Amino acid sequence: MRFTIRSAAAALALSTALAGPAGAELTGNLRIFFNDQNPAPRAAMEGMVERFGEMHPDLNIELTLIDREANKTQIRNYLTANAPDVNGWYAGNRMRPYVNAGLFEDVSDLWDGPMGEELASTRPALTLDGRQWGVPYSYYQWGIYFRQDIYDELGLTPATTWEEEITNCQAILDSGRKCYTIGTRFLWTAGGWFDYLNLRTHGYDFHMALTANEIPWTDDRVRETFANWRQLIDMGAFIDNHTAYTWQEAQPYLVNGDAVAYLMGNFLVEPLRDAGITDNQLGFYQFPEITPGVPKAEDAPTDTLHIPTQAQNKEAAREFLLYVASAENQSIVNEVLGQLPINSNAEVADDKFIRAGFEMLSSATGGIAQFFDRDADAEMASAGMEGFQEFMVMPDNLDAILTRLENVRQRILED
Amino acid sequence: MRLAPWLFLAPGIAFFAIYVILPIFQSFHISLYRWDGLGDARYIGLQNYERLLDDPAFYTSLWNNVRWLVLYLLAIPAGLFIALFLNQQVRGIRLYKSLFFFPFVISQVVVGLVFAWFYNPSIGLLNPLIGLFGFGPVNILGNPNTVTYGIIAAGLWPQVAYCMILYLTGLNAVDPEQVEAARLDGAKGWKMLWYVILPQLRPATFIAIVVTVIGALRSFDMISVMTSGGPFGSSRVLAYYMFEVSLSEYGFRMGYGAAIAVVLFLIMMVYIAFFLWRMFREERGV
Numbered sequence: 001m002r003f004t005i006r007s008a009a010a011a012l013a014l015s016t017a018l019a020g021p022a023g024a025e026l027t028g029n030l031r032i033f034f035n036d037q038n039p040a041p042r043a044a045m046e047g048m049v050e051r052f053g054e055m056h057p058d059l060n061i062e063l064t065l066i067d068r069e070a071n072k073t074q075i076r077n078y079l080t081a082n083a084p085d086v087n088g089w090y091a092g093n094r095m096r097p098y099v100n101a102g103l104f105e106d107v108s109d110l111w112d113g114p115m116g117e118e119l120a121s122t123r124p125a126l127t128l129d130g131r132q133w134g135v136p137y138s139y140y141q142w143g144i145y146f147r148q149d150i151y152d153e154l155g156l157t158p159a160t161t162w163e164e165e166i167t168n169c170q171a172i173l174d175s176g177r178k179c180y181t182i183g184t185r186f187l188w189t190a191g192g193w194f195d196y197l198n199l200r201t202h203g204y205d206f207h208m209a210l211t212a213n214e215i216p217w218t219d220d221r222v223r224e225t226f227a228n229w230r231q232l233i234d235m236g237a238f239i240d241n242h243t244a245y246t247w248q249e250a251q252p253y254l255v256n257g258d259a260v261a262y263l264m265g266n267f268l269v270e271p272l273r274d275a276g277i278t279d280n281q282l283g284f285y286q287f288p289e290i291t292p293g294v295p296k297a298e299d300a301p302t303d304t305l306h307i308p309t310q311a312q313n314k315e316a317a318r319e320f321l322l323y324v325a326s327a328e329n330q331s332i333v334n335e336v337l338g339q340l341p342i343n344s345n346a347e348v349a350d351d352k353f354i355r356a357g358f359e360m361l362s363s364a365t366g367g368i369a370q371f372f373d374r375d376a377d378a379e380m381a382s383a384g385m386e387g388f389q390e391f392m393v394m395p396d397n398l399d400a401i402l403t404r405l406e407n408v409r410q411r412i413l414e415d
Numbered sequence: 416m417r418l419a420p421w422l423f424l425a426p427g428i429a430f431f432a433i434y435v436i437l438p439i440f441q442s443f444h445i446s447l448y449r450w451d452g453l454g455d456a457r458y459i460g461l462q463n464y465e466r467l468l469d470d471p472a473f474y475t476s477l478w479n480n481v482r483w484l485v486l487y488l489l490a491i492p493a494g495l496f497i498a499l500f501l502n503q504q505v506r507g508i509r510l511y512k513s514l515f516f517f518p519f520v521i522s523q524v525v526v527g528l529v530f531a532w533f534y535n536p537s538i539g540l541l542n543p544l545i546g547l548f549g550f551g552p553v554n555i556l557g558n559p560n561t562v563t564y565g566i567i568a569a570g571l572w573p574q575v576a577y578c579m580i581l582y583l584t585g586l587n588a589v590d591p592e593q594v595e596a597a598r599l600d601g602a603k604g605w606k607m608l609w610y611v612i613l614p615q616l617r618p619a620t621f622i623a624i625v626v627t628v629i630g631a632l633r634s635f636d637m638i639s640v641m642t643s644g645g646p647f648g649s650s651r652v653l654a655y656y657m658f659e660v661s662l663s664e665y666g667f668r669m670g671y672g673a674a675i676a677v678v679l680f681l682i683m684m685v686y687i688a689f690f691l692w693r694m695f696r697e698e699r700g701v
Contacts, residue, residue: 101453
């Protein structure tokens, strides 16, 4: 394993005729901008840098940690002026503006090597215009996290079909609780619901065509997705006042048992454990089937690292990305992160939810979507998620919402 | 023409030209292009403005700007009455004055955060408070019909304090002899206020209107902190919408954002022109 990475790097160094004999010893500075300051990601990244530093003692690595939200706007500045050698970002269409502007380095050469086979599952997510623009280090599943103890108390089992989901939900409502907690203040949580309802109602291909602006929002199939959503809204399945809460502020409803389930990414598990929910109280199940026969596709957002075009030390940056992609590193990093490694040779941490996610995603025959705001064009993502939030509060506005979204789509196509 | 005044003015003029005048023309210029802020810009004429006309979010923002403008002006009478109330010689009055002035000292961001917690339907103080009077729970910041008023109320808190301070200083300059003379003539209460005090407070009122109108038009920080323009964009104002389409997480439409900025500038221009006209007139009067 180590041998293949080394030899691939050496071959790369030779083929691109980068300076230095055999390109084995890396020198100079390697500046890394990483986009998360939370404890677990921070520890994961610092560990990664430390291990890489030990392998290359002559390389001076500077790691800068940027707040996750701040990075989303700062990236424009640092990519165009004073670019680092490696920066953190996201896969899918969220790379598009920077790829189009020529600010991300084409790293297809790395993907052509053995790394490409080991990371094959995410190759499409890192590919735009037929080339690859970054390397993933981690991803995580989405699904329904639920209170096992309350399910047991009510004698329910996790649903596998939409009818069961509705029946379960009715039983939960009858017990005086809400079925789902959600905080839509920052909109994206509603995007998760739309993704799953649409993926289950019409499948991966339809969803991807819709997010790629190939299908009108006023299409009847889109309305069917919203009709399914409306069933839940009309039942009163979601907590009240969700527009006022962030996704964190919605957690107490689940912790206190006022709501029984939460459609969310695996990063939900950590704060719930901190809030005193034991693994026996918390369960996880795959979003149930809606249209029979539609292969199940999942949302599994991928976190990635990229090389800015204006990077100073691309040789070291490429070597670093190869290390990031390696099975050894991905096993360690994702153990720390509590997420899933992408490298197929890496080890999956021994954790109930990570295991469940790994099994679910390994058998996701339908395909892997990134997330609404990473699959869709930036402008469509923001208009779309705003529309989803409006729909959840005022489902009768659906016609107006869809017309508005269709106008946005038309305009993007014109541009 | 003497050189010295111009030399003294030069640094100010240079900075004003670079940081205020030039960006105005730049905004006009960018608003004629389609540009994502990263790649190449393409000239599209007035298309951004045409699109603005069919954009429901633009009208929502414009309408919210009007609400801000009108309701924010309430800070002026409120500030006046607090100032009149505090303009007395009582033991410890300085402490009371500073307490009333306190909200203006706090950053707008903090005011926004505190009010957001206050309004929060699950942990906020507002719902238990109105519950005491038998009113049902409300979700001020999550309801499209109430959200803008909720933010304006938060914004008024420091703004009232600001107007109060302006009036307190103004009241110091009120001529006690005139008040005495009016009292001898039998004026008191509202008549005293309207015919004797207020005319003498005109400079303070003028400044209070100026800062309040500007404060209303540039309301941005509170909206950003309290709602990010939501729910579904119903609390946006033009300044926030401009930021959202061009600079926020999903915003890459520099040209469109610049067009919104131009519209906001034109609205402000009406007001600034009035302000300048008045200033010139008063100076000529002197």
